[in-house]
Amino acid sequence: xxxxxxxxxxxxxxxxxxxxxxxxxxxxxxxxxxxxxxxxxxxxxxxxxxxxxxxxxxxxxxxxxxxxxxxxxxxxxxxxxxxxxxxxxxxxxxxxxxxxxxxxxxxxxxxxxxxxxxxxxxxxxxxxxxxxxxxxxxxxxxxxxxxxxxxxxxxxxxxxxxxxxxxxxxxxxxxxxxxxxxxxxxxxxxxxxxxxxxxxxxxxxxxxxxxxxxxxxxxxxxxxxxxxxxxxxxxxxxxxxxxxxxxxxxxxxxxxxxxxxxxxxxxxxxxxxxxxxxxxxxxxxxxxxxxxxx
Amino acid sequence: xxxxxxxxxxxxxxxxxxxxxxxxxxxxxxxxxxxxxxxxxxxxxxxxxxxxxxxxxxxxxxxxxxxxxxxxxxxxxxxxxxxxxxxxxxxxxxxxxxxxxxxxxxxxxxxxxxxxxxxxxxxxxxxxxxxxxxxxxxxxxxxxxxxxxxxxxxxxxxxxxxxxxxxxxxxxxxxxxxxxxxxxxxxxxxxxxxxxxxxxxxxxxxxxxxxxxxxxxxxxxxxxxxx
Numbered sequence: 001x002x003x004x005x006x007x008x009x010x011x012x013x014x015x016x017x018x019x020x021x022x023x024x025x026x027x028x029x030x031x032x033x034x035x036x037x038x039x040x041x042x043x044x045x046x047x048x049x050x051x052x053x054x055x056x057x058x059x060x061x062x063x064x065x066x067x068x069x070x071x072x073x074x075x076x077x078x079x080x081x082x083x084x085x086x087x088x089x090x091x092x093x094x095x096x097x098x099x100x101x102x103x104x105x106x107x108x109x110x111x112x113x114x115x116x117x118x119x120x121x122x123x124x125x126x127x128x129x130x131x132x133x134x135x136x137x138x139x140x141x142x143x144x145x146x147x148x149x150x151x152x153x154x155x156x157x158x159x160x161x162x163x164x165x166x167x168x169x170x171x172x173x174x175x176x177x178x179x180x181x182x183x184x185x186x187x188x189x190x191x192x193x194x195x196x197x198x199x200x201x202x203x204x205x206x207x208x209x210x211x212x213x214x215x216x217x218x219x220x221x222x223x224x225x226x227x228x229x230x231x232x233x234x235x236x237x238x239x240x241x242x243x244x245x246x247x248x249x250x251x252x253x254x255x256x257x258x259x260x261x262x263x264x265x266x267x268x269x270x271x272x273x274x275x276x277x278x279x280x281x282x283x284x285x286x287x288x289x290x291x292x293x294x
Numbered sequence: 295x296x297x298x299x300x301x302x303x304x305x306x307x308x309x310x311x312x313x314x315x316x317x318x319x320x321x322x323x324x325x326x327x328x329x330x331x332x333x334x335x336x337x338x339x340x341x342x343x344x345x346x347x348x349x350x351x352x353x354x355x356x357x358x359x360x361x362x363x364x365x366x367x368x369x370x371x372x373x374x375x376x377x378x379x380x381x382x383x384x385x386x387x388x389x390x391x392x393x394x395x396x397x398x399x400x401x402x403x404x405x406x407x408x409x410x411x412x413x414x415x416x417x418x419x420x421x422x423x424x425x426x427x428x429x430x431x432x433x434x435x436x437x438x439x440x441x442x443x444x445x446x447x448x449x450x451x452x453x454x455x456x457x458x459x460x461x462x463x464x465x466x467x468x469x470x471x472x473x474x475x476x477x478x479x480x481x482x483x484x485x486x487x488x489x490x491x492x493x494x495x496x497x498x499x500x501x502x503x504x505x506x507x508x509x510x511x512x513x514x515x516x517x518x519x520x521x
Binding site: 209 | 342365369398400
């Protein structure tokens, strides 16, 4: 019976939407804004996570060896690194190689006049660990060895980025919650208005033997439509906006990694679409209850 | 078809219907008469299970309405056609849409609706107005649309609560004759009314309510003779 009346429910829902045109527009607007802000946060979060991951991959420890370190002290150091469980890969850079690298980096002529014997650089080990958090323990162990002069590690950057990602996620969640409550309230209000305007119709439906489900469905569809229309707008903005942003980054900031377009849109849509539909349906369910008691 | 035993209804302690015991058989035409506040509408509301009895028992179609579950109420109401004093039509819709409304909720197919709506309208003499907007019809015509909506589901019973309250005497008698014709088809008709003339002319069973109690019940009665 419900399937047979599907077209009727859709038509009734459409009638309700147009009857309260301004309220419907307001609801769609709030849902759209809420989901757009949420979508932007999702995209931002996806990209910041990508950057964090890339940086975490690149984190390395550089342990400089004192020039006057004894052979046995140097052996202690190489043994520690070679046998350490947290070390993923290690590279020994001699002071000569470091000098050549520096010359290459600064360009020919920049170090003209310096003889290899005057090389102020030191031998070093470039160490990459399995997990970024492991750097802290390894640094402590390295610093205890007499062969080790200085240890350099940009761990603060990773720590900062991780904290930023977490803060961003919390902010997005709090903001979304606030916007979701507002959107649900507005949808519920719009549908309540429709229900009030159609209370006579509902009463007649009850008198002629309509079931509660039959009465509820047009309003449920109305909420669903509000949610869907409110979802399409931010999705379109994100689709075109993110495409343009990727193009812009590709031109001016090519070194910056970005989440690929398809992955980003699919990921955002998979959150926004069910959320928009959910807001519409929950909003409509909130509003009809008391009018069914005839 | 309707059996009431010591049926009582109170609203916030105030008695609206007291110790009513009566029965209405299939195919009967019954007027429920009495002054305002006598309990006529309360009785009809109990029959369609808009309200539930405070005490006593009311059986409609053999089922105790006080014990009906929510889902069973819609089934009960599909077997009862309702006609109201204030018509209760959807003003922004056509005559066809108003009558079709009652069929749609029962899950009738499009073809069935297209077949049965004109038949119901023909029965009340309004087939020619099938595509007219309800808001453009006279009071009598609107009430006949209400009647068509009540009969289109082929109910076993028609309940009319002051159906002629807003109509002139001629239109009142037209409507009463329509109800009589419908009753002639075997449908039970119960009419709550103040209209003495109509009651007197039709010479049907009259149940007289006063002060929430049944004070008279007469087959082929008249408005005052039932007292």
